[in-house]
């Protein structure tokens with residue numbers, strides 16, 4: 546069901562990256578109450594600039610590495626919940642692309658996202674008296690159709706999509722809804738230079754960038770539209786400046 550972002554409290558993991566920063570700016574155009582940015586990179590000048598965009602919104606930055614143990618994430622979230630009382634939306638956007646770094650890729654792109662999600666369930670789960678909440682996970686079109694030269698990265702994104710689909714189906718139990726936003730190739734430093742798995746394609750970045758791409762602004766505009774459309778189980782494709790909720794064919798059902 547569509548929502549208004551006015552007066553909402555939003556936590557944005559990786560809100561200072563290429564896609565993240567323009568999406569943060571776009572979010573600030575809506576009159577949120579709080580935007581809490583958690584990121585591994587700290588950039589006070591950018592936070593000051595963000596705060597100036599809309600003085601009605603309180604912008605906070607807290608350093609956060611998604612690979613920390615889940616207990617640390619829970620501690621961090623507790624400080625945020627203690628201060629804000631409620632949090633409406635969690636956006637999980639941390640990602641790295643380097644198929645030489647197998648463990649780090651899985652740790653950041655998948656385990657980190659699963660842990661951050663699991664940690665916030667402590668505060669949101671209706672079975673624990675929580676109010677429920679909304680999770681927006683950044684997947685990728687590679688989660689559906691792999692860039693096969695980076696199978697580790699693509700695999701983590703497929704895992705994000707699959708995990709999020711389960712979260713959406715668990716919403717009646719937990720009270721927490723979820724969907725993915727899946728960007729196509731977007732011009733950020735992430736895709737300018739990266740290693741393929743076992744160097745199967747040394748020119749993978751150049752080859753990828755021969756395909757049609759989109760700007761971070763185009764991606765950000767559609768990102769916030771998808772958040773406002775707020776569809777539990779949504780699989781949003783944000784590709785070449787367009788936004789589409791794709792139908793994922795149901796080939797198999799566990800039946801339980």
Ligand SMILES: NC(=O)c1ccc[n+]([C@@H]2O[C@H](COP(=O)([O-])OP(=O)(O)OC[C@H]3O[C@@H](n4cnc5c(N)ncnc54)[C@H](O)[C@@H]3O)[C@@H](O)[C@H]2O)c1
Nearest residue numbers: 559562563564585610611638639640685728730731733735
């Ligand atoms: N650029 C693309 O073409 C594209 C396409 C599909 C999906 N994505 C995904 O979008 C997201 C943003 O990517 P981007 O293109 O803006 O790249 P980027 O490199 O500009 O941003 C990556 C973000 O992740 C953060 N991050 C990395 N490791 C982290 C960690 N351990 N803990 C916390 N934060 C961490 C970075 O600080 C940064 O904010 C990623 O999840 C990426 O996989 C990007």
